[in-house]
Amino acid sequence: MTEFLMSFWQTYNTLFYTVLVHGMLALSIYITLACGQLSLGNAAFMGIGAYTAALFTLKLNAPFGLSLLAGGMLPAFVALIIGVPTLRLSGVYLAMATLGFGEVVRVVFLNMSITGGSVGLNGVPPKTELWHLLLVMGVLIYFFLKLKNSRFGRALEAIREDEVAAAVMGIKTTSFKVWAFVIGAFIAGVAGGLNAHFTFFLSPREYGFDFAVDILTFAILGGTGTFWGPLVGSTILTILPEMLRFLGSYRLALNGLILVLVVVYLPNGIITVKKKD
Amino acid sequence: MLRLENIIKDFGGLRVLDSLSLQVGEGLIFGLIGPNGAGKTTLFNIISGLSRPTAGRVIFNGTDITHLPPSSIAACGMGRTFQNIRIFKELSLLENVLAGMHRLFTYSPVAMLLNLPVQKREEKALREKALEILELFHLAGKAKRQAESLSYGEQRKLELARALATSPKLLLVDEPAAGMNPAETEELMGEIVQINNRGYTICLIEHDMKFVMGVCRQVAVLNFGELIALGSPQEVKCNPLVIEAYLGKEECK
Numbered sequence: 001m002t003e004f005l006m007s008f009w010q011t012y013n014t015l016f017y018t019v020l021v022h023g024m025l026a027l028s029i030y031i032t033l034a035c036g037q038l039s040l041g042n043a044a045f046m047g048i049g050a051y052t053a054a055l056f057t058l059k060l061n062a063p064f065g066l067s068l069l070a071g072g073m074l075p076a077f078v079a080l081i082i083g084v085p086t087l088r089l090s091g092v093y094l095a096m097a098t099l100g101f102g103e104v105v106r107v108v109f110l111n112m113s114i115t116g117g118s119v120g121l122n123g124v125p126p127k128t129e130l131w132h133l134l135l136v137m138g139v140l141i142y143f144f145l146k147l148k149n150s151r152f153g154r155a156l157e158a159i160r161e162d163e164v165a166a167a168v169m170g171i172k173t174t175s176f177k178v179w180a181f182v183i184g185a186f187i188a189g190v191a192g193g194l195n196a197h198f199t200f201f202l203s204p205r206e207y208g209f210d211f212a213v214d215i216l217t218f219a220i221l222g223g224t225g226t227f228w229g230p231l232v233g234s235t236i237l238t239i240l241p242e243m244l245r246f247l248g249s250y251r252l253a254l255n256g257l258i259l260v261l262v263v264v265y266l267p268n269g270i271i272t273v274k275k276k277d
Numbered sequence: 278m279l280r281l282e283n284i285i286k287d288f289g290g291l292r293v294l295d296s297l298s299l300q301v302g303e304g305l306i307f308g309l310i311g312p313n314g315a316g317k318t319t320l321f322n323i324i325s326g327l328s329r330p331t332a333g334r335v336i337f338n339g340t341d342i343t344h345l346p347p348s349s350i351a352a353c354g355m356g357r358t359f360q361n362i363r364i365f366k367e368l369s370l371l372e373n374v375l376a377g378m379h380r381l382f383t384y385s386p387v388a389m390l391l392n393l394p395v396q397k398r399e400e401k402a403l404r405e406k407a408l409e410i411l412e413l414f415h416l417a418g419k420a421k422r423q424a425e426s427l428s429y430g431e432q433r434k435l436e437l438a439r440a441l442a443t444s445p446k447l448l449l450v451d452e453p454a455a456g457m458n459p460a461e462t463e464e465l466m467g468e469i470v471q472i473n474n475r476g477y478t479i480c481l482i483e484h485d486m487k488f489v490m491g492v493c494r495q496v497a498v499l500n501f502g503e504l505i506a507l508g509s510p511q512e513v514k515c516n517p518l519v520i521e522a523y524l525g526k527e528e529c530k
């Protein structure tokens with residue numbers, strides 16, 4: 001029995017790690033969606049976090065905690081710079097700006113020598129342990145639970161529902177949107193740092209547009225009414241392809257099919273919140 | 278309390294408000310009437326900061342608020358409702374009112390994360406106050422319901438409750454009785470008077486003349502962006518300009 005568990009863990013621990021990292025990314029986009037803003041930059045923020053944390057470890061020999069912190073701070077700072085001008089305006093400006101931004105980041109990674117260019121970074125020491133991931137995920141869940149019924153959470157929901165009405169209630173809509181975006185970038189960056197320290201290897205290709213859409217899909221599939229939705233969505237979409245390996249190249253089609261079914265039959269996602277009397 | 282000085286608003290080549298000056302005194306229920314397209318809603322948008330005047334100033338309790346953003350104007354004590362209802366549909370009634378109370382909450386993000394007593398105290402006290410406000414509009418029984426599930430008339434009342442929750446010094450109400458049945462309208466008149474008795478100054482736009490004549494102490498009449506009459510309901514409805522532009526003869530009896 002123990003032997004079975006051991007071999008099971010040997011086979012699937014990377015998958016489990018990935019589920020947790022993807023869960024963090026799903027939460028990182030959820031917080032912007034919670035105030036009605038679409039960010040397509042979270043894959044790029046993850047990338048910036050991954051490279052920053054890895055370089056802190058490789059070049060500066062920094063302690064792991066510091067590398068992760070740096071991996072969160074730099075994307076958060078970049079998000080602040082992008083967010084302030086674009087989030088003054090309501091509408092799809094953030095989506096457009098972050099779309100372009102993702103492309104810029106990819107090209108920068110490809111061309112800088114410190115990031116290893118198109119080869120990427122090799123030999124990042126494996127520092128991430130299961131408890132690190134569980135701890136970060138635990139902190140995030142705690143954060144989102146507390147946010148839910150606080151004045152801050154309500155302000156975000158009000159902005160999502162109707163930005164004009166929220167402003168007229170005295171809610172500083174721009175600063176809430178910027179904060180949400182910055183916190184999301186921080187989460188994505190830390191997730192990137194954690195990921196970098198168990199995959200050993202970073203390549204600029206991993207953080208492109210495809211992955212930005214994957215992150216969005218996590219949230220949409222699970223539903224954005226509560227933060228549990230994106231967590232469920234990311235878990236399903238990370239595990240499913242593994243379960244369906246026997247389908248060969250059809251499994252990608254099946255992923256798409258499931259998404260279509262959910263959008264058609266459960267337009268609010270798998271986790272739907274209903275208020276009743 | 279509110280002073281408008283020579284407000285001009287152009288949309289493209291169209292002059293929607295033409296050098297409008299007006300004062301709303303403290304404690305009043307002030308009516309703003311006039312035909313559709315006269316510029317009433319545009320004026321509310323300018324006062325609440327959603328739209329900027331082409332020229333002119335808005336002075337609120339001595340402060341020039343002409344160029345402040347809507348959230349800062351709200352913080353000065355300006356509340357409003359919308360002609361096309363803008364409640365938070367997917368939130369509960371209670372959450373709608375609590376969102377309206379946003380600026381009354383003071384606790385910090387740290388207090389939120391650590392569940393400090395200040396948070397518990399504020400949440401509890403303001404929840405009770407929110408229920409009281411809902412009760413004022415006979416909606417407390419439905420506090421946990423989703424706002425979308427309300428009837429049209431109830432949604433208008435919820436929006437009024439949410440605006441009242443911001444503790445405004447001046448409450449701008451845009452066509453509160455539109456789409457209400459006579460019984461609901463009657464009830465609303467009572468509620469408006471009751472709010473006013475609690476010390477809130479109200480400025481309302483309304484087409485239902487029974488409503489306007491019944492509750493307003495002072496009425497301004499707008500036509501094509503110009504102020505054509507100002508006075509008590511009685512004076513205004515027998516003003517020849519108003520009869521010609523808007524009301525017709527029957528109202529003046």
Ligand SMILES: Nc1ncnc2c1ncn2[C@@H]1O[C@H](COP(=O)(O)OP(=O)(O)O)[C@@H](O)[C@H]1O
Pocket residue numbers: 288293311312313314315316317318319320
């Ligand atoms: N955003 C806008 N752009 C162009 N014209 C507008 C806009 N808003 C209102 N108008 C015009 O301004 C005039 C006044 O509108 P409004 O203030 O809504 O009138 P009222 O509320 O008195 O019925 C109308 O002719 C309307 O078409």
Ligand SMILES: [Mg+2]
Pocket residue numbers: 317318319360
């Ligand atoms: Mg109007």
